[in-house]
Amino acid sequence: MNALRRHRALSRIWASDPGLRGWFTTVNHTDLGRMFLAVAVFFFVVGGILAMLIRAQLASPRSAFLGPDHYNQVLTMHGTIMMFLFAIPLFEGLAVYLLPKMLGTRDLAFPRLTAYGFWCYVFGGAMMVFSLLAGVAPDSGWFMYPPLSSTIGAPGINPDFWLIGITFVEISAISAAVEITVTVLRYRAPGMSLSKMPIFAWYALVTAVMILTGFPPLILGSILLELERAFGMPFFQVAAGGDALLWQHLFWLFGHPEVYIIFLPAAGAISTILPVMARTTLMGYGWIVAAAVSLGVLSFGLWVHHMFTTGIPHMGLAFFSAASTLVAVPTAVQIFAWIGTLSKGRPSLHLPMLWLLAFFATFVIGGLTGVMVAIVPFDWQAHDTYFIVAHLHYVLIGGFVFPMLAALYYWMPHFTGRKTYFKLGNTAFWLVFFGFHGTFLLLHWAGLLGMRRRIDTYEAGQGWEAINLIASISGFVMAIGFALVLIDVVINAVVAIRGSRDPWKAGTLEWAMPTPSAPYNFASLPHVTSRDPLYDDPELPVRLARGEGYLGDPGRARRETISVEIASGAPRYITVFPGNTALPMLMSAITGLFFLGMLLKTYWLVPISASGVIACALYWVWSLGGTTREGPLPVGRGPDLLTAAETADPPGWWGSIFLLLANGTFFGSLLFGYVFLWTIAPNWPPPNFAEPGLGIGLTALAGAALTALGTRWRPGAALLFAAPGLVALAVTGVMTLMLVPDPTAHAYDATLWVLIGYGLLHQPWHS
Amino acid sequence: MITVLRLSLPLAIWLASFSGVYGLHGLMCSSRWAGPPIGLSERGLLIGAAILAIAVQSLCLVVLRAPKWRDPDPAMRRIGLALAAIALVAAIWTLLPPTVLASCM
Ligand code: HEM
Ligand SMILES: [Cu+2]
Numbered sequence: 001m002n003a004l005r006r007h008r009a010l011s012r013i014w015a016s017d018p019g020l021r022g023w024f025t026t027v028n029h030t031d032l033g034r035m036f037l038a039v040a041v042f043f044f045v046v047g048g049i050l051a052m053l054i055r056a057q058l059a060s061p062r063s064a065f066l067g068p069d070h071y072n073q074v075l076t077m078h079g080t081i082m083m084f085l086f087a088i089p090l091f092e093g094l095a096v097y098l099l100p101k102m103l104g105t106r107d108l109a110f111p112r113l114t115a116y117g118f119w120c121y122v123f124g125g126a127m128m129v130f131s132l133l134a135g136v137a138p139d140s141g142w143f144m145y146p147p148l149s150s151t152i153g154a155p156g157i158n159p160d161f162w163l164i165g166i167t168f169v170e171i172s173a174i175s176a177a178v179e180i181t182v183t184v185l186r187y188r189a190p191g192m193s194l195s196k197m198p199i200f201a202w203y204a205l206v207t208a209v210m211i212l213t214g215f216p217p218l219i220l221g222s223i224l225l226e227l228e229r230a231f232g233m234p235f236f237q238v239a240a241g242g243d244a245l246l247w248q249h250l251f252w253l254f255g256h257p258e259v260y261i262i263f264l265p266a267a268g269a270i271s272t273i274l275p276v277m278a279r280t281t282l283m284g285y286g287w288i289v290a291a292a293v294s295l296g297v298l299s300f301g302l303w304v305h306h307m308f309t310t311g312i313p314h315m316g317l318a319f320f321s322a323a324s325t326l327v328a329v330p331t332a333v334q335i336f337a338w339i340g341t342l343s344k345g346r347p348s349l350h351l352p353m354l355w356l357l358a359f360f361a362t363f364v365i366g367g368l369t370g371v372m373v374a375i376v377p378f379d380w381q382a383h384d385t386y387f388i389v390a391h392l393h394y395v396l397i398g399g400f401v402f403p404m405l406a407a408l409y410y411w412m413p414h415f416t417g418r419k420t421y422f423k424l425g426n427t428a429f430w431l432v433f434f435g436f437h438g439t440f441l442l443l444h445w446a447g448l449l450g451m452r453r454r455i456d457t458y459e460a461g462q463g464w465e466a467i468n469l470i471a472s473i474s475g476f477v478m479a480i481g482f483a484l485v486l487i488d489v490v491i492n493a494v495v496a497i498r499g500s501r502d503p504w505k506a507g508t509l510e511w512a513m514p515t516p517s518a519p520y521n522f523a524s525l526p527h528v529t530s531r532d533p534l535y536d537d538p539e540l541p542v543r544l545a546r547g548e549g550y551l552g553d554p555g556r557a558r559r560e561t562i563s564v565e566i567a568s569g570a571p572r573y574i575t576v577f578p579g580n581t582a583l584p585m586l587m588s589a590i591t592g593l594f595f596l597g598m599l600l601k602t603y604w605l606v607p608i609s610a611s612g613v614i615a616c617a618l619y620w621v622w623s624l625g626g627t628t629r630e631g632p633l634p635v636g637r638g639p640d641l642l643t644a645a646e647t648a649d650p651p652g653w654w655g656s657i658f659l660l661l662a663n664g665t666f667f668g669s670l671l672f673g674y675v676f677l678w679t680i681a682p683n684w685p686p687p688n689f690a691e692p693g694l695g696i697g698l699t700a701l702a703g704a705a706l707t708a709l710g711t712r713w714r715p716g717a718a719l720l721f722a723a724p725g726l727v728a729l730a731v732t733g734v735m736t737l738m739l740v741p742d743p744t745a746h747a748y749d750a751t752l753w754v755l756i757g758y759g760l761l762h763q764p765w766h767s
Numbered sequence: 768m769i770t771v772l773r774l775s776l777p778l779a780i781w782l783a784s785f786s787g788v789y790g791l792h793g794l795m796c797s798s799r800w801a802g803p804p805i806g807l808s809e810r811g812l813l814i815g816a817a818i819l820a821i822a823v824q825s826l827c828l829v830v831l832r833a834p835k836w837r838d839p840d841p842a843m844r845r846i847g848l849a850l851a852a853i854a855l856v857a858a859i860w861t862l863l864p865p866t867v868l869a870s871c872m
Binding site (some may be wrong): 031193194195285286289293300301315319329430567676678 | 869
């Protein structure tokens, strides 16, 4: 079979449906990656417009441009959109698009899950945009602190949009994270051991695991706050035994890892692009991996530094100040490795390189102010002032947006298959760069002069006027710069001339295919022996197109790729991917109804749509197909392999493992909440509270033991043990609930309800 | 999977011990705390817990170098050792506060 016939055959197998239908039924990672990126950019534009409204309002003292109510909505939605609907989805889109190509495989581990996540993002995002257009957007700040966000401070529907909409969107983050984790661990080109992985894959892996462990505390917090708002269960009300600080803990338990969830993918892009721009290889690969992993874990021990002014004991301050200064070390390791790479090579000033230089200049300042605010006495002065606003924009724009623009210009030839036309991009670069520093540099001083965050206006005569005016004008300059970037991208995509396959002379596998890429990525899969396969063998793309790698024979007429052993990358089995289907979109639409039912308090919709989701999920699993025994099949190279369905640890098994990890941190956060209220909340426990007695405890234990035993045995015996076990557990649950009949009476009762609800929800899974 | 565990375990232990010592401190400062077990002061308890955590972290480093446990891939082995070393430094640095501060202020 020649290369062209192979291309046609593979395209028939892998292509998305043609026309409009294809948009809704595609499960292909290239298509979904692009759609993710496009929607994320859309939200960047929306968030950017809101930012301009903020700067317009703050340009002069006593401005009446927006008014306090609108200002609060605009400010809250700016932060919310940028963090949840732009930054994280942009990473997801980039990873969804790039990872299979970089890793030398044909798609992500669970193609339909990619689609489900994408549609949850779109529908959840649409909910948020609707709230904005309808003038009922969340207005309690992007961190939603109660009591500002509880019914006391915000009786309207506004915060419900946040709590429910963002939880909906988080489904997409969790599904992308499961997807990325399993893909990086199991779906690589044969021979690609962990230490030969492209560095971006390491960063994506760390980020994905962080999403799995970082998002559950926020999901829990959102559920608790929504329960308080909708049903009066007083988790965050001091008078009823709750504590508003519990929200801050749950939020920042998520929130601080979140800032690294945003920074690490950018660092991954930098580590990929910089060596290519400097025409050399990355210095200190091992150190960078170690730095990324340690940042990922250390960042979970810093959350209290956002709460230095809440009156926690000195020892707590010292613990978290120490941990916060510590993260500067792995950050610095990366910076030095990058500088080393630069000095080792011969950097050329292409546009991606310019954006990387802008990153260095900006992010280092942000990192230093970060260490400053990690020092408690300084933070007591700077907290809640514009100094923090400046810090966070230096790290977020300098550390995420600039590297992502480098990534955009670096991978654009891959997206479009065209040469880039750079002049407009250069102008845009300088406008954004100077616009950015003009906006935020002086705001450090505004903060030190006492200008507080989140104020909608200010009085003249405090020395803030000039700074704010300059900031606003520069903000608009920056916005013009971003608009030019967009125009530049559109021009490039439409009119530029066709370019060569690997314009930057990079060594990673995503450049080993014709661009824009075919839906199957590789006509045959490479065997990898180093980190830069294209440097070892410049002829690799041609040989892959000729079908000299793995799975070059499309004869079985189905979507096949190879799964590998985690550490060594040795081929393990053939995975057969499902075809195009509208099921993921349908399922996320029904998931949307579920959330809508809660938002609008039309509770009859909730069980109906929940059953709909379950029905979809069952159909999803069922349509995976049976396990027809095919025996070992030839893969074109090396020994024959079984299909995934015939092995003990198919991809689905791995997916469940990582979902369990997320579930585990969710439960951990719930226990943390209980212990926190127990130790800290002033009015806890209620005066005459009913503790579940010994009888209930023993029955619960016996029930749990029986169910656990039951699941270990043959079906018959399993039922014999598990059924009474389940009944015992259910009875104890109900008996405990009867002890605390009213979950709205006190935070203690409410917490017991949630704990038991969590337990009961998990019962069916055991059987 | 064992490779992934080798990489993540030392720092995960750091996270557990760091949150554990912080949690213990929180517990001791709550009004419901009945006082430390006989013969110990609150601060002694915290310092003891910190020393224990540091010891476990050192043990980790030793185990990861042992021929029986270390990673067969030399590059991964170096990364693993670097991570264990970082975890040890992290444990020492972040658990210093109880040695210089009084508890519950
Ligand atoms: C050297 C490392 C860093 C340190 C020590 C650090 C420290 C801090 C501290 C202590 C605060 C809280 C200040 C206050 O509210 O009083 C803070 C705020 C913040 N930091 Fe950092 N930071 C670092 C890097 C980063 C990075 C890399 C990002 C994001 C990419 C980031 C994003 C933020 C954000 C978004 C806030 C404000 C959150 C809010 O209150 O809304 N930081 N940082
Ligand atoms: Cu932080």
